[in-house]
Amino acid sequence: xxxxxxxxxxxxxxxxxxxxxxxxxxxxxxxxxxxxxxxxxxxxxxxxxxxxxxxxxxxxxxxxxxxxxxxxxxxxxxxxxxxxxxxxxxxxxxxxxxxxxxxxxxxxxxxxxxxxxxxxxxxxxxxxxxxxxxxxxxxxxxxxxxxxxxxxxxxxxxxxxxxxxxxxxxxxxxxxxxxxxxxxxxxxxxxxxxxxxxxxxxxxxxxxxxxxxxxxxxxxxxxxxxxxxxxxxxxxxxxxxxxxxxxxxxxxxxxxxxxxxxxxxxxxxxxxxxxxxxxxxxxxxxxxxxxxxxxxxxxxxxxxxxxxxxxxxxxxxxxxxxxxxxxxxxxxxxxxxxxxxxxxxxxxxxxxxxxxxxxxxxxxxxxxxxxxxxxxxxxxxxxxxxxxxxxxxxxxxxxxxxxxxxxxxxxxxxxxxxxxxxxxxxxxxxxxxxxxxxxxxxxxxxxxxxxxxxxxxxxxxxxxxxxxxxxxxxxxxxxxxxxxxxxxxxxxxxxxxxxxxxxxxxxxxxxxxxxxxxxxxxxxxxxxxxxxxxxxxxxxxxxxxxxxxxxxxxxxxxxxxxxxxxxxxxxxxxxxxxxxxxxxxxxxxxxxxxxxxxxxxxxxxxxxxxxxxxxxxxxxxxxxxxxxxxxxxxxxxxxxxxxxxxxxxxxxxxxxxxxxxxxxxxxxxxxxxxxxxxxxxxxxxxxxxxxxxxxxxxxxxxxxxxxxxxxxxxxxxxxxxxxxxxxxxxxxxxxxxxxxxxxxxxxxxxxxxx
Amino acid sequence: xxxxxxxxxxxxxxxxxxxxxxxxxxxxxxxxxxxxxxxxxxxxxxxxxxxxxxxxxxxxxxxxxxxxxxxxxxxxxxxxxxxxxxxxxxxxxxxxxxxxxxxxxxxxxxxxxxxxxxxxxxxx
Numbered sequence: 001x002x003x004x005x006x007x008x009x010x011x012x013x014x015x016x017x018x019x020x021x022x023x024x025x026x027x028x029x030x031x032x033x034x035x036x037x038x039x040x041x042x043x044x045x046x047x048x049x050x051x052x053x054x055x056x057x058x059x060x061x062x063x064x065x066x067x068x069x070x071x072x073x074x075x076x077x078x079x080x081x082x083x084x085x086x087x088x089x090x091x092x093x094x095x096x097x098x099x100x101x102x103x104x105x106x107x108x109x110x111x112x113x114x115x116x117x118x119x120x121x122x123x124x125x126x127x128x129x130x131x132x133x134x135x136x137x138x139x140x141x142x143x144x145x146x147x148x149x150x151x152x153x154x155x156x157x158x159x160x161x162x163x164x165x166x167x168x169x170x171x172x173x174x175x176x177x178x179x180x181x182x183x184x185x186x187x188x189x190x191x192x193x194x195x196x197x198x199x200x201x202x203x204x205x206x207x208x209x210x211x212x213x214x215x216x217x218x219x220x221x222x223x224x225x226x227x228x229x230x231x232x233x234x235x236x237x238x239x240x241x242x243x244x245x246x247x248x249x250x251x252x253x254x255x256x257x258x259x260x261x262x263x264x265x266x267x268x269x270x271x272x273x274x275x276x277x278x279x280x281x282x283x284x285x286x287x288x289x290x291x292x293x294x295x296x297x298x299x300x301x302x303x304x305x306x307x308x309x310x311x312x313x314x315x316x317x318x319x320x321x322x323x324x325x326x327x328x329x330x331x332x333x334x335x336x337x338x339x340x341x342x343x344x345x346x347x348x349x350x351x352x353x354x355x356x357x358x359x360x361x362x363x364x365x366x367x368x369x370x371x372x373x374x375x376x377x378x379x380x381x382x383x384x385x386x387x388x389x390x391x392x393x394x395x396x397x398x399x400x401x402x403x404x405x406x407x408x409x410x411x412x413x414x415x416x417x418x419x420x421x422x423x424x425x426x427x428x429x430x431x432x433x434x435x436x437x438x439x440x441x442x443x444x445x446x447x448x449x450x451x452x453x454x455x456x457x458x459x460x461x462x463x464x465x466x467x468x469x470x471x472x473x474x475x476x477x478x479x480x481x482x483x484x485x486x487x488x489x490x491x492x493x494x495x496x497x498x499x500x501x502x503x504x505x506x507x508x509x510x511x512x513x514x515x516x517x518x519x520x521x522x523x524x525x526x527x528x529x530x531x532x533x534x535x536x537x538x539x540x541x542x543x544x545x546x547x548x549x550x551x552x553x554x555x556x557x558x559x560x561x562x563x564x565x566x567x568x569x570x571x572x573x574x575x576x577x578x579x580x581x582x583x584x585x586x587x588x589x590x591x592x593x594x595x596x597x598x599x600x601x602x603x604x605x606x607x608x609x610x611x612x613x614x615x616x617x618x619x620x621x622x623x624x625x626x627x628x629x630x631x632x633x634x635x636x637x638x639x640x641x642x643x644x645x646x647x648x649x650x651x652x653x654x655x656x657x658x659x660x661x662x663x664x665x666x667x668x669x670x671x672x673x674x675x676x677x678x679x680x681x682x683x684x685x686x687x688x689x690x691x692x693x694x695x696x697x698x699x700x701x702x703x704x705x706x707x708x709x710x711x712x713x714x715x716x717x718x719x720x721x722x723x724x725x726x727x728x729x730x731x732x733x734x735x736x737x738x739x740x741x742x743x744x745x746x747x748x749x750x751x752x753x754x
Numbered sequence: 755x756x757x758x759x760x761x762x763x764x765x766x767x768x769x770x771x772x773x774x775x776x777x778x779x780x781x782x783x784x785x786x787x788x789x790x791x792x793x794x795x796x797x798x799x800x801x802x803x804x805x806x807x808x809x810x811x812x813x814x815x816x817x818x819x820x821x822x823x824x825x826x827x828x829x830x831x832x833x834x835x836x837x838x839x840x841x842x843x844x845x846x847x848x849x850x851x852x853x854x855x856x857x858x859x860x861x862x863x864x865x866x867x868x869x870x871x872x873x874x875x876x877x878x
Contacts, residue, residue: 625816674771722827
C-alpha cells in the first residue's frame with residue numbers, strides 16, 4: 001500500500017505539472033488528491049489500530065542495499081500531519097495564488113510531500129537519508145519560487161547549503177552508528193556506548209539540528225520565509241523542520257547511554273527555545289514572528305526528547321502533533337492577511353478583528369493553543385511538558401523546568417503581541433474580499449486544536465502508540481483535559497498571566513518606523529558561501545592543472561601508498577636468491593638494460609635497450625619453464641623494435657633535455673613505485689592461497705582439449721572466447737595503424753613534390 | 755620466491771614509471787613497454803617457482819600453466835597497444851614536428867574559470 005501511495009504521488013506530480021501548465025490553481029487542486037488519499041489511509045490505519053505491514057525493495061541482497069518502509073505509530077502520526085496538512089495546504093494554495101499558469105510550483109510541492117512520506121516511513125537509515133536529502137532539494141526549489149528576486153535566491157541558497165551540509169554530517173553519523181550496531185534497520189537500533197557512539201551521537205544531532213533550525217544553524221529558517229506562505233505553512237512549521245525532531249526521537253533510544261547525546265541535545269534545544277522566542281519578540285513581520293517561534297518550539301521538542309525520560313518523550317511527541325496543527329493554521333492566517341491587506345507588519349496592521357472576523361477566530365484559537373491556554377490541545381501538551389519536567393530529579397529538573405517556564409512565558413508574550421498587533425487596536429486596515437479556499441483550511445486546522453481538546457481520547461489514541469514506539473513506558477501516559485489544581489496547572493496559569501502582561505507591554509512599543517532587525521549570522525553564512533564559491537575554482541585549478549606527467553605521478557604515488565599496508569604482511573623466509581643461477585644473471589642484465597634505456601639520450605639507443613630488455617625477459621621465460629611465453633615475447637619484441645626505429649625515424653636523434661627539479665620528483669616517484677611493486681608482490685606470494693590444480697589441468701587438456709601443451713589448450717580451448725577477443729583487439733589496432741599511415745600518405749600526395 | 759625475479763619486477767616498474775612521466779612521447783611508449791614487461795614477469799613470478807614446461811607427460815615438477823596463459827594474453831595486448839601508440843606518435847610528430855606531450859588544454863581552460871564567468875566563454 002505504501003508503494004501504491006508513493007506511486008500515486010509520482011503520478012500526481014506529472015498530472016499536477018500538466019494541469020499547472022494551464023493554471024497554477026488547477027495544478028494545486030490536482031496535486032491535493034494523492035495527499036488526501038494518503039491522509040485517509042493513515043487515519044484509517046490509526047483508528048482501526050492496525051499498522052500496515054512493513055515492506056521492502058531489495059536492490060543488492062547481502063550488501064544491505066534496500067529501500068525499507070515501515071509505518072509504525074510514530075510514522076502514522078507523521079503521515080497524518082504530512083498528508084493531512086499537505087492536502088489542506090494545496091487547497092489553500094488555490095486561493096492564495098492569483099490565477100495564471102505555473103507548473104513548477106505544484107509539482108515541486110507534491111514532490112516534497114512524497115519525499116517527506118518516504119522519510120517518515122523509512123525503516124533503513126539509508127532510505128531515511130535519501131529521502132532526507134530529497135526534502136532538502138525540493139525545499140530549495142520551493143523557497144526559491146520567486147527566483148527573479150536576488151534576496152530570495154540568497155535565502156534559498158543559504159537554506160540548501162546549511163541543510164545540505166547538515167545532511168553530509170548526518171550521513172557520517174549514520175555510517176558510524178551502523179558500523180557500531182551492525183545493522184541499518186531503524187527498528188533494530190540497540191543502545192550503544194563508547195567513544196565511537198559519542199562521535200555518532202554528535203554527528204547525528206548536528207545533522208538533526210540543521211534540519212530543525214536549531215541555534216546556531218537556525219539562520220536559514222527566517223530567510224526561508226521568502227517562500228510563498230503555503231510553503232512556509234507546510235515545510236517550515238508542520239513537516240520538514242520536524243524531520244530533525246523525528247530523527248532525534250527515533251535515534252534517541254540508541255543513545256540512552258551516551259552522555260554527549262543528552263548534553264548536546266539539551267544545549268541545542270534550550271538555546272533555541274529561548275533565542276527563538278526572543279527573535280520572535282524582536283521581529284514585526286508576522287511571518288518572521290512565526291518562523292522564530294518555530295525555532296523556539298522545535299527547541300522545546302528537542303529538549304523534551306533529549307531528556308530521554310518516558311514522560312518527557314511522551315510530552316515531546318504530543319507537542320510535535322499539536323505544534324503542527326496550530327503553527328500551520330497561524331501561517332495560513334498570516335498568508336491570508338498578506339494577500340488581503342498587502343502587508344505583514346504587525347506594527348502597521350490593526351483592527352483586523354472587525355474586518356477579518358473568521359481569520360481572527362482562527363488566529364485566536366490557534367494562537368491560544370500555541371500559548372498553552374485551555375481549553376485547547378496546546379494546553380494539554382504544555383501541561384504534559386511541565387509535568388514531565390517536574391518529575392525529573394537532580395540538576396535536570398531545575399534546568400528543564402527553568403527553560404520550559406522561561407520559554408513558555410516568552411511564547412505567550414510573542415503570541416499576545418502578534419494577536420494584538422494584527423487584530424487589536426487601531427484603525428482597521430483596508431482588506432480585499434475573502435477567498436473561501438484560504439479560509440476553509442485554516443478553520444479546519446484551528447478547529448482541530450479545539451476538537452483535540454474535546455475529543456482527547458482520539459488524540460491519545462494517536463499520540464500514545466507513537467510515543468510507545470520510542471519508549472514502551474512513554475505510551476502509558478495520557479493527555480488530560482482537567483488536571484486539577486496541581487503544581488503544573490498553577491505554573492501554567494502563572495506563565496499565561498506573566499506572558500500576556502509582557503506581550504501587551506511590548507506590543508505598545510511596536511512602531512512601523514523602527515527598522516527591522518537583521519538575523520544574526522545570516523550575513524556570515526552568505527559570506528562563507530561566497531568564499532566557498534571563489535575558493536573552489538582555485539582548488540580545481542590546483543588539482544586539475546592539465547599536466548599529464550603530474551597526473552600520472554600523482555596516480556603512482558597513490559598506488560604506492562595503497563600498497564604500503566602490504567609491508568606489514570611481508571615475510572622473508574620464503575625468499576631465495578634465485579631459482580637457478582642463470583635466472584640471476586638474466587635478471588641483472590634486464591635491470592641494467594632498463595636503466596640504460598631510461599637515461600640514455602639517443603633515441604636509437606633507447607630502442608635498442610628496449611630490445612635488450614625484451615630479449616632478457618624471453619630468456620627468463622625459458623629458464624622459468626615457459627617456452628610459449630618466450631617465443632611470443634621474442635616475436636613481439638622484434639616487431640616493436642623495428643616499429644620504433646621506423647616510426648620515430650624522422651625525429652631528432654636525441655631526446656630534448658629534461659627539467660632538473662621535476663626530474664628529481666620523477667626519480668623519487670619511480671623508485672617508490674618499484675619498491676611498492678616489490679613489496680606487494682613479495683607479500684602476496686608469502687601467503688599462497690592454494691596450489692595450482694596441475695593434475696586436473698593436465699588430464700583435462702589431454703582428454704578434452706586433445707593437446708599436451710597445457711598453456712596452449714587453456715588459450716585455445718578453455719579461454720577460447722578471451723583469445724577471440726584478443727584477436728579482435730589486434731585486428732582493431734591493425735586497422736587503426738593502417739588508417740593513420742594512410743592519412744600520412746594522402747597528405748604527402750596532396751602536398752605534391754615539394 | 756626468487757629475489758632475482760622480484761628485483762626484475764621492481765627495476766622494470768621503476769624505470770617504466772620514470773619514463774612514462776616524461777614529456778617525450780617516444781619515451782612514454784618506451785616506459786609503457788617496460789611497465790608491460792614488469793606486469794608479465796610479476797604475473798609469472800606470482801604463479802610459483804620455476805620448473806619444467808607445463809606439457810603433459812613430462813617428468814619433474816611442472817610450472818603453473820594458468821599465469822602463463824594469462825601472461826600470454828597480456829604480452830599480446832601490450833604489444834598491440836605499443837604499436838598503436840607508436841603510430842599515434844608518428845602522426846603527432848608529423849603534425850607538430852616533435853613528439854612532446856602538451857598540457858591538457860581543456861583542463862587549463864577549466865582552471866581559468868571564475869565563479870561569475872560563463873564557462874563556455876572562457877577562451878583557451
